[in-house]
Amino acid sequence: MNSKQTRPGNGRRPKNQEEPSLSLELQFSTGVPAAHRELLTRARVARWVRLALLRPAELTVRIVGLAEGRRLNLAYRHKDYATNVLTFDYAQAPVVHADLVLCAPVVAREAKEQGKTLQAHYAHLLVHGTLHAQGYDHETSARAALEMEALEVLLLGALGYGNPYD
Numbered sequence: 819m820n821s822k823q824t825r826p827g828n829g830r831r832p833k834n835q836e837e838p839s840l841s842l843e844l845q846f847s848t849g850v851p852a853a854h855r856e857l858l859t860r861a862r863v864a865r866w867v868r869l870a871l872l873r874p875a876e877l878t879v880r881i882v883g884l885a886e887g888r889r890l891n892l893a894y895r896h897k898d899y900a901t902n903v904l905t906f907d908y909a910q911a912p913v914v915h916a917d918l919v920l921c922a923p924v925v926a927r928e929a930k931e932q933g934k935t936l937q938a939h940y941a942h943l944l945v946h947g948t949l950h951a952q953g954y955d956h957e958t959s960a961r962a963a964l965e966m967e968a969l970e971v972l973l974l975g976a977l978g979y980g981n982p983y984d
Contacts, residue, residue, distance in 0.1 A: 838871040840864060845880040854881060854922045857937055866941045869973050870948035875914035877951065879944065887921030900924050903943040905950035916951035918944065934982070938974075942982040945973050 844860050863879055882890070887900030894904065902924045906917040920943055929939035949966055956963035971981050 837868055839874040840868050840871060841876040842867065843878040845878060847880065847882045847886055849883045850881050850922045851926075853936070854926075858940060863944060866944045866977065867948045869976060870945045870952075871914070872952055873911060873914055875916070875948075875951070877914070877948070878917045880917065880919045881922050882919055884921065884923050887919070887924060890919055902928055903947045905947045907951045907953075910951070910953050914951050916947075918947040918951065920944070920947070938979045938982070941977055941979055942970065942974055945970055945977075 842860065842864050844858065844863055846855055846858075858879075858881060867875075867877060867879070884900045887904075888898065890904055891901050892898050894906070895901075900921045900923070902921060904919040906919070907914070908917075909915040920940070925939055925943060926936060928934075929936045932939070934942075946966075949969065954962070954966045954969070956966045967983055971983065974980070974982055
């Protein structure tokens, strides 16, 4: 992480700094449970994503079922299972262009296993995916993973959620 990517210690933007603009499309595939659709309002998703943005962005967030999640993970990561979030980043500057795909059944299962609310887990995964879309990558080194996780903890704290790694 370079100095341009860091935030003040509390994870919040300075008062004199404008929020980056966000163009957000929110999609739900057929069969996503109503509880997920009700929870993931456009305003709520935009709030979570916007906090993690460092520059203007055009994002599509798509909530999918197991079959679509598995198919996409196999096609793009060569892993034959559905994962919680996939980030497809097409451009990082001057405007972030990306698709974030979250698999509703996986998110629900993980939230239950980890003793988290569904809302807290979605917030974490959307912040996580948004950071990936801007070039953060926890798989390149242990240091990069620690930096990304620390930023996630700060941002989620600013949203009122606990440490997602506890």
